[in-house]
Amino acid sequence: MAGMTAFDTLDYEARDRIAWLTLSRPTVLNALNLQMRDDLWAALDAAEANPEIAVLIFKGAGSSFSAGADITEFGTAPSIEAARQARLQRDLWGRLATFDKPLIAAVHGYALGAGCELTLLCDFRLASEDARFGLPEVNLGYIPTAGGTQTLPRTIPPGLALDMLLTAQPIDASTALERGLVHWVGPIDSLYTEAEAYARRLLAQPPEALRLARRALRETADLPLPQALALEARLRAQLP
Ligand code: COA
Secondary structure: OOEEEEOOOEEEEEEOOEEEEEEOOHHHOOOEOHHHHHHHHHHHHHHHHOOOOOEEEEEEOOOOOEOOEOHHHOOOOOOHHHHHHHHHHOOHHHHHHOOOOOEEEEEOOEEEOHHHHHHHOOOEEEEEOOOEEEOOHHHHOOOOOOOHHHHHHHHOOHHHHHHHHHHOOOEEHHHHHHOOOOOEEEOHHHHHHHHHHHHHHHHOOOHHHHHHHHHHHHHHOOOOHHHHHHHHHHHHOOOO
């Protein structure tokens, strides 16, 4: 089943069991504003509800993946309480962290701040040679709030995560590959075919084993080894 849905800030295309989510505010480098968060939420609803969809791929329209939270919206919530309430109602980052279908980020240009953190909530990060990853928040007087302080040191060695976080300096694609932040770097012309090939490799696996193996990795990450092994055994028991 194929189909394209255009949200205000996002294109959602379901094709051959893959949902392509294209961040689409290209004139502001796909800065994540509240509307885009709502649109992402609705696109996740669509991908979750559709049993045909087995993998999601995020990408950016125009020259970048995403330059992060929309800085023109900083400080515009009516109150701290209202901002907190909005986050509680739609915990987009928490939802991605527990989303039950594999997530791939295909990154070109900038992936900064929340743009970078979105990729860290994905299972796989593929980057074109021009990609730049960074968490500039500290330099702006903030700290990351889309999970970056937690997901980055769970993805690359904690010392390197601290370096990225505290110096606020972006790293280029080859450094990202060296540090294990991305799974693949290559020419921009191959980025989406490579992302699709990754997705196809996942689609070729027995779906339930793939789902449970993914859960075993994600859900045990913060458990002491004995509990993690017990959870692994419980997940194993769900397979024939
Ligand atoms: N929020 C809102 N608008 C943004 C944005 C963001 N995070 N990032 C870029 N834009 C806008 C710019 O204001 C500019 O708009 P304009 O054309 O109306 O002036 C447009 O996107 C293009 O950006 P520009 O700065 O001209 O591109 P560049 O190639 O010279 O620089 C960056 C690219 C990413 C280095 C630069 O845009 C930047 O530093 N952006 C902010 C990144 C950031 O701090 N994000 C994290 C927030 S926590």
